[in-house]
Amino acid sequence: MAVITEIEDLKRIYQRRVPRMFYDYCESGSWSEQTFRENSSDFDQIYLRQRVAVDMAGRSTATQMIGQDVAMPVALAPVGLTGMQHADGEIKAARAASDFGVPYCLSTMSICSIEDVAENTDNPFWMQVYTLKDDDFMQRLFDRAKDAKCSAAVITVDLQLLGQRHKDLKNGLSAPPKLTPKSVANMMTKAQWGLGMLGTKRRFFGNIVGHAKGVTDASSLTTWTAESFDQSLNWDRIREFRKMWDGPLIIKGIIDPRDALEACNVGADAIVVSNHGGRQLDGALSSIRALEPIMDAVGDRIEVHLDSGVRSGQDVLKATALGAKGCWIGRAYIYGLGAMGQAGVTKALELMHKELDTSMALCGHRDINTVDRDILMVPRGFAGDWV
Numbered sequence: 001m002a003v004i005t006e007i008e009d010l011k012r013i014y015q016r017r018v019p020r021m022f023y024d025y026c027e028s029g030s031w032s033e034q035t036f037r038e039n040s041s042d043f044d045q046i047y048l049r050q051r052v053a054v055d056m057a058g059r060s061t062a063t064q065m066i067g068q069d070v071a072m073p074v075a076l077a078p079v080g081l082t083g084m085q086h087a088d089g090e091i092k093a094a095r096a097a098s099d100f101g102v103p104y105c106l107s108t109m110s111i112c113s114i115e116d117v118a119e120n121t122d123n124p125f126w127m128q129v130y131t132l133k134d135d136d137f138m139q140r141l142f143d144r145a146k147d148a149k150c151s152a153a154v155i156t157v158d159l160q161l162l163g164q165r166h167k168d169l170k171n172g173l174s175a176p177p178k179l180t181p182k183s184v185a186n187m188m189t190k191a192q193w194g195l196g197m198l199g200t201k202r203r204f205f206g207n208i209v210g211h212a213k214g215v216t217d218a219s220s221l222t223t224w225t226a227e228s229f230d231q232s233l234n235w236d237r238i239r240e241f242r243k244m245w246d247g248p249l250i251i252k253g254i255i256d257p258r259d260a261l262e263a264c265n266v267g268a269d270a271i272v273v274s275n276h277g278g279r280q281l282d283g284a285l286s287s288i289r290a291l292e293p294i295m296d297a298v299g300d301r302i303e304v305h306l307d308s309g310v311r312s313g314q315d316v317l318k319a320t321a322l323g324a325k326g327c328w329i330g331r332a333y334i335y336g337l338g339a340m341g342q343a344g345v346t347k348a349l350e351l352m353h354k355e356l357d358t359s360m361a362l363c364g365h366r367d368i369n370t371v372d373r374d375i376l377m378v379p380r381g382f383a384g385d386w387v
Contacts, residue, residue: 007311007332010348013339014085018193020186021171022084026334029278030163035286036278039309042286046318047377051364061357061368065326066152066248066270066303071101072353073320073368076345077307077328078128078154078252083111083203084175085338087196091120093337096345098123100353105154105328108141111175113206118148128154128252131237133230137212142244144211153245154272155238158253160231163280176203193338235262242267252307252328255290257297264301270325271298274307277330288319292383295323313355320368321376 004010015023029036061072076097082089090112097104098121105126106117117125127145132138145153176197177183187194197203208224209215215224230237242249251263252272263271273291275284287308295304306319307328316327332352336344360368363375 004347005351007335007348007351010335010339010344010351013344014335014337017190018085018338019177019183019190021168021173021177021183022081023338024167024171025081025165025173026079026085026331026338028165028167029282030165030280031282033278033282035275035282035284038286039275039278039288040311040315042288042382043309043311043315043318045379045382046288048314048317048359048363049375049377050362054364056361056366059357059361059366061353061360063325063368065103065305066250068103068151069101070103070326072316072356073324073326074316074349074352075103075105075126075305075326075328076333077330078105078107078110078126078156079330079334080107080109081111081175082107082334082337083200083206084177085334086193086341087200088112088116088120088202089337090117092342093333093345094121094125096333096342096349097125100346100349102349103152106150108207109205111202111204111206114141114144114148114150116202116206118150124149124151126150126152126154126250128156129241130156130159131230131233131241132228133232134212134228135240137228138241139244140211141207142241144207145245146247150247152248152250152269154250154252155241156252156276157233157238157259158255158274158276158280160229160233163276163282165279175205196341235266239266250305254294255284255287257294260294260298260302260304264298268302270303270305272305272307272328273324274328277308288315288322289383291319291322291324313352313357314359316352316356317359317363317371318376320371321373323373 063073090110094104094117107128108130127150248269250270251268254260254271255275273287303325305326306324310327310329319327333345333348336348365371
């Protein structure tokens with residue numbers, strides 16, 4: 001087996017082992033995919049300052065995210081259909097995160113349910129919720145998260161309607177996958193994936209089927225999903241959700257300083273600067289470009305995290321230096337999961353941690369909590385001066 005030294009190695013294995021429609025679901029953005037690409041490439045415009053003759057002994061990447069001790073400032077982001085990337089994928093990812101000492105966030109649109117993950121893991125996880133019109137379903141979703149002892153709720157606010165994702169439409173994305181000649185031919189080349197799926201009963205959206213009114217199978221789920229996302233969402237509605245959940249609350253999907261300030265006003269404990277991985281408004285700023293103006297706007301009023309485009313420990317270091325208290329990774333750990341299951345998620349975290357630790361040391365720091373903007377060289381106009 002090839003030696004795995006970087007996240008890209010996991011991605012290559014992942015592409016070979018997972019059916020095309022689920023690989024494309026992960027590795028794509030909306031419309032022309034400009035924002036999807038720039039989420040990652042914009043990190044490359046930020047340079048690190050190397051320091052020498054600095055004591056590097058006794059390093060630590062340990063810190064806190066929303067008051068929770070973490071081994072490094074990284075969380076596993078909510079990713080829909082994770083259980084289609086690998087059988088029981090949400091459970092395996094949550095276990096890997098728990099063992100490593102970083103948070104795991106479960107998506108509303110997961111294959112394994114809240115209860116599945118809670119029953120098969122030892123540590124609390126975070127629960128992501130979409131803004132849906134059905135108050136009864138929303139309240140029960142929050143209640144189920146409480147019963148599962150989830151330690152934080154994450155409200156995603158940037159998906160009132162779907163950005164057009166050409167690859168998903170052309171592939172006929174569904175869970176479980178529709179059996180067309182094209183999809184069957186592709187799945188027949190993914191024997192390991194297929195055996196895993198045959199060995200699990202979890203192949204539908206576990207948080208919705210059997211929980212939402214009238215949703216009992218894949219057909220009724222499609223209709224419910226199309227009708228349920230709340231296009232009339234506003235900040236007053238988010239205040240109502242805040243009342244449904246009395247624990248730590250994170251608002252995910254902030255890309256404008258004005259919205260960051262609104263999130264402060266509704267009583268959130270943290271925000272995630274995110275453009276949904278480039279899967280919503282194509283042509284929007286990359287998350288790393290948007291981070292510093294948001295930090296300037298909110299100051300120390302709220303904890304700020306960053307999501308979208310993070311593929312390495314150096315990306316984490318750069319975001320930390322710009323003020324983020326944590327980075328959320330989605331595709332980076334999905335590559336590992338699809339490639340090697342739970343062991344692959346662990347490998348992705350190990351690779352990221354090693355790069356973060358080494359790069360931090362070469363920038364002259366021993367403690368991630370002391371890292372600041374002084375380690376960076378950022379081009380003028382990178383984070384502002386837009387007309």
